[in-house]
Amino acid sequence: MGLQHLSTARGAGLTGTDAGEASARAPRVGNGALFGGLALVTAVIVLLDLWSGDELRLVPLLVVVPALVSVFGTIRQTVGVASWIMVVAVTSRLVTGGSFWDITSSVIFTVLASFLGVGACALRIRHATEIARLRSAAVALQRQILRPLPIVTDQVVAHGTYAPIEEDRLVGGDIYEVVSSPYGTRVIIGDVQGKGLAAIGAGFAVLGAFREAAIREPSLTGVVDALEDAVARHNAFSAQTGEIERFVTALVLGFDGDGRVQAVNCGHLPPRMLHEHVASPVPLRRTSVPLGMAELSSEARVTEWLDFPAGATLLMFTDGVTEARDAAGSFYPLDSRLGRWPDLGPRELLDALHRDLEEFSGGVRRDDIAVLAVRRTPSAGPRLPEPPGHGARRAAEAFSAR
Missing domain, CATH: 3.60.40.10 (PPM-type phosphatase domain)
Known part of the structure; x- marks a missing residue:
């Protein structure tokens, strides 16, 4: 790419602001890697939970996963992860049994933690988008100032x-x-x-x-x-x-x-x-x-x-x-x-x-x-327009020289 205003070309015809917002919203980890890793983590936690028995329940620890994904994932990715964790955690709690209030409180806690993860992701992306707009506006201002x-x-x-x-x-x-x-x-x-x-x-x-x-x-x-x-x-x-x-x-x-x-x-x-x-x-x-x-x-x-x-x-x-x-x-x-x-x-x-x-x-x-x-x-070659009054000044000088 040529060097004249290098940063004006931002992807497929995007303006600086559009490119900045797209970058802020873009996923940092692909869906395949994210959900493949999620399946692996879930399998490991469930197996360890079965191995430890009733003395140590590990499946409830999965509620922290949506919060972790909210740091780098998109809203859709975070919602997908949160939905998966709610299904796994609630199913595990129903299978293991317990009193009505134990099961109810566990389900409410899992749902609340998942919603908080999604909310944190939305706030992060909103803040990143605002920063991207500010950066793009500053750079656009520089480009407008300079010819x-x-x-x-x-x-x-x-x-x-x-x-x-x-x-x-x-x-x-x-x-x-x-x-x-x-x-x-x-x-x-x-x-x-x-x-x-x-x-x-x-x-x-x-x-x-x-x-x-x-x-x-x-x-x-x-x-x-x-x-x-x-x-x-x-x-x-x-x-x-x-x-x-x-x-x-x-x-x-x-x-x-x-x-x-x-x-x-x-x-x-x-x-x-x-x-x-x-x-x-x-x-x-x-x-x-x-x-x-x-x-x-x-x-x-x-x-x-x-x-x-x-x-x-x-x-x-x-x-x-x-x-x-x-x-x-x-x-x-x-x-x-x-x-x-x-x-x-x-x-x-x-x-x-x-x-x-x-x-x-x-x-x-x-x-x-x-x-x-x-x-x-x-x-040979094109020239800049003459400054205001310069052409009139040169015409007056030419007339005086006659």
Whole structure:
């Protein structure tokens, strides 16, 4: 499966919410295994009961089975097991005999225990379904905030991967955006500190500010200053509502088509450059504090210039890549793995990286993953719509030049 919005494909055409609810309701043990095991347990308990005689009655212990099945089974499975246990327990009690009140109390206890097991199963599935809806809603919100990839502008082609983790307590705030502006193409990739829906809110505040400032601000540092103000305002509002303040690591790039790229790094991971059979880290020597923490630093954010030759791929990513772990707890060795694929195109590179990450981590992810692979735009290909007013501005300039 392609990497663009990996988690959008959820089974046979199911939406994220439908897939989450179906997963919550799906049986964890097949009917054959469940009822085969039930028959075996029943046979063993009945035989032991017959062997122990009247001194020790073991069949009444079967009433705990519906409660155990309610932990992992479906409602139908739990009802089936409870019905079977009631038949066995009641039949056994009638066969062994006793006073009317002994038999009656035993039957009532068996029926009550079975109904409690079914009720516990229904409550578990209801709770699991609600959690699945919350997780799916959070991930759907992330997908709506972030635009589909690839994105093509006059300066660059940006392919990418976005794979959100679908756990309510772990869902993160990874963000990316590519904006075509009068000053070239502006790109951001970032990671909000913390997890949960509040992190998504902070990420949305940054993206909204970036989409506006990328078109309005002539300088890249002006764009970053606008992002800093947006995070500060968001934190001020969060403090009023009892939420914790958050910071955002971000790498902001500007491409103007002259073979170089501007970069302002706000505490984010440095990118990697793949060019001429070599994959290497891009040295960023003027890294500043993350967005939302400018008041803690006396140094203003500055722009660095990086070479970006034709045919090179600039790879940007969040820490969901570098902090992926294998079964032994070792971190993913990104640089050594990229050394295997320096000549791959952006799409093939992302596919190879995804497969290798899945194999390395055993499919277990602890954080969102966002990756952008950017190349200079070839001479042909579709373009993003011009920002509002840009076409009129270019027409006015052309008219003035006559």
